[in-house]
Amino acid sequence: ILGGYEARPHLRPYMASLQLDGQHVCGGFLIAEQWVLSAAHCTEGTNGKLFQVLLGAHSLTEPEPHKRLYRVRAQIAHPGSNIHNNRDDLLLLQLEEKAELNAHVKVLPFQREDRDVEADTLCEAAGWGTVTHSGRRPDKLQQVERPVISRELCNHRTRHDQTITEKMMCTDSRKKDTCKGDSGGPLVCNGVAEGVVTAGSRVCGNYKKPAIYTRIAPYATWIDGVMASAAG
């Protein structure tokens, strides 16, 4: 998160850190007791290794009472996701067991009504992604508030030039922005997860390249189907 600030500890009890060998790779968030939603691109370069999911954390390194690392039983990338573009950039992770819910670990509801969030709506993003242009990695969860920009502006020739589909949304990236390592985390508008930070590599903090999110509502049926079919 560029231009943001340290989150109030455990005010975002749905936040997940996707880790490999104890290292934060991407964000994610709890959408059900045994399911985390993140971004498919985050699995690139992991050559099939399964993530571990850290829940209930504020600091990535310090011991905290409700912090717990969960093994993943299954990782399901959206069938339409691919390395060449940001389309269908969603990843569902089934935890080995149901997460123990408490004040520090909670499910975040996602938007099911497929309607665009109005431009200028202030939304929030949080994550353990880079906090400087030189790539400094924070230990504690950061957050930032960003206004939604219209798809029309985001698709302008000088911005993302017609690559933003109706299943994506954008926020202004002037100075304050999401960045590498924040991918997979939720864009929360009025207390509901409306989008997932896309994990395609993009420059951060440059107003000419707005942040891109996968809208969740268009995928509600896919998400429900995967969770229902894997229900043990």
Ligand SMILES: O=C(O)c1[nH]c2ccc(F)cc2c1NC(=O)[C@H]1C[C@@H]1c1ccccc1
């Ligand atoms: O965040 C992303 O957009 C993204 N997309 C990817 C694709 C492949 C892939 F193997 C990883 C990623 C990845 N995350 C990262 O590189 C994470 C490792 C870097 C990081 C940044 C800040 C704080 C901690 C760790």
